[in-house]
Amino acid sequence: MEKLVQTLKDYYQDNLVSVYQYGFPVKNATIHLLIILKDVTAEAVKPKKFAPPKLSGPIQYTLFSQDEITEALDVFPLEFLAMETTKTLLAGTDILHTPINNDNLRHECEFTLRSTILKLRAAYLCEEIPTKELIVQSASSVLIVLAGILRIKSLPPASDSTELIMTIEDTLKISLSELKIPEAADFNRYMTQITELTHYINSAHSPA
Numbered sequence: 202m203e204k205l206v207q208t209l210k211d212y213y214q215d216n217l218v219s220v221y222q223y224g225f226p227v228k229n230a231t232i233h234l235l236i237i238l239k240d241v242t243a244e245a246v247k248p249k250k251f252a253p254p255k256l257s258g259p260i261q262y263t264l265f266s267q268d269e270i271t272e273a274l275d276v277f278p279l280e281f282l283a284m285e286t287t288k289t290l291l292a293g294t295d296i297l298h299t300p301i302n303n304d305n306l307r308h309e310c311e312f313t314l315r316s317t318i319l320k321l322r323a324a325y326l327c328e329e330i331p332t333k334e335l336i337v338q339s340a341s342s343v344l345i346v347l348a349g350i351l352r353i354k355s356l357p358p359a360s361d362s363t364e365l366i367m368t369i370e371d372t373l374k375i376s377l378s379e380l381k382i383p384e385a386a387d388f389n390r391y392m393t394q395i396t397e398l399t400h401y402i403n404s405a406h407s408p409a
Contacts, residue, residue, distance in 0.1 A: 202222070202232075202256065202291070204254040205234075205253050205254055205256065205260075206220055206291045206292050208252075208253050208254060209236065209253075209292065210292055212248075212249075212251060213236075213238060215239075216238050216239050216240050216245055217236070217237075217238060217239075217292065217293055218237040218238060218239055218267060218293050218294060218296065219235070219236075219237040219290065219292065219293035219294055219295065219296055219297075220234065220235070220236055220237075220290075220291040220292040220293055221234065221235040221237075221284060221288045221289060221290055221291060221297070222234055222235075222288070222289045222291055223235060223283050223284045223287045223288045223289070224283055224287055224341050224344070224345055225287060225341060225344040225345070225348070225361070225362040225365065226341075226362070227337060227340045227341050227344070227362070227383055228337070228384060230258055230337050230338055230340055230341045230383070231258060231259050231260070231261050231338055231341050231342075232256060232258050232259070232260050232261070233261050233263070233283075233341065234260060234261065234262050234263065234291075235263050235265070235284055235288075236262060236263065236264045236265075237264075237265050237266070237267060237270065237293070237296065238264060238265070238266055239266065239267065240266070241264060241265070241266040241269070246264060259338070263280070267296065270296070270297070270299065271299055274299060274301060274302060275302050275304060275305055276305070277309070278301050278302060278303065278304075278305050278306045278309055278349075279306060279309040279310055279313060279345060279346065279349045280309075280345070281297075281299075281301050282301050282306070282345075282348060282349055282352055283345040283348055283349075284297055285297060285301055286348060286358040287348070301352075303352065303353070306349055306352060306353060307353055307402065307405055309349070310346045310349045310350060310353070310402050311399060311402045311403055313342055313345070313346050314343070314346055314395060314398060314399040314402060315399060317339050317342055317343060317395065318392065318395060318396060318399065320339070321335055321339060321392065322392075325388065332388040333384055333385075333386070335388070336379070336383045336384070336386045336388060336391050337383045337384050340380060340383040343380060343395055343398075344362055344365060344366075344380070346398070346402075347359075347365050347366065347369045347377075348365060350369055350372075350373075350402070350405075351365070351368065351369070353405060354372060356368065356372065362380075363381070366380055366381060373398075373401055375394070375397055375398065375401065376394060377394055377398070378390070378394070379391035379394050380394070
């Protein structure tokens, strides 16, 4: 990760404001990076060929300008909630201090789960990726949804994925056993459990 951060610093130089890693880490799963730039025009985002070092898992880059951070809080509340509660500043200035609005949080939680389920079904049908890898790659997104549910239920944020899963299981009275060790999970049980979680979110209501 240090090599990647240094690559980003060298690549963006004075245009770089901050680099954060966020989300609940899952072995070999997607690594979420938030990159905040002063200028996000096409020329500034990719001024030349970008050749990052290889890491153990795929990288999801999210690029915002400083102004967009504030403007998009109500559009991506789940993502920003994950950033707010799990962020690690890797480079630059810590500017993520804006409170998250809960108004659209339930909707984004359900949207994320349903999108994940649809993508898993499609990938499983085409047999392009082994089921174990499908589960691992989707687990980080599901964990972020669980963090959103804690916020909806007015519960304190969890310190790690184990506490997060246990709290949700106790609160909702459902099993999320296949999330605990996703690389060894059973695909059918995993799909059943996140579908049950989706049904709960569909019937829930965000606090005013």
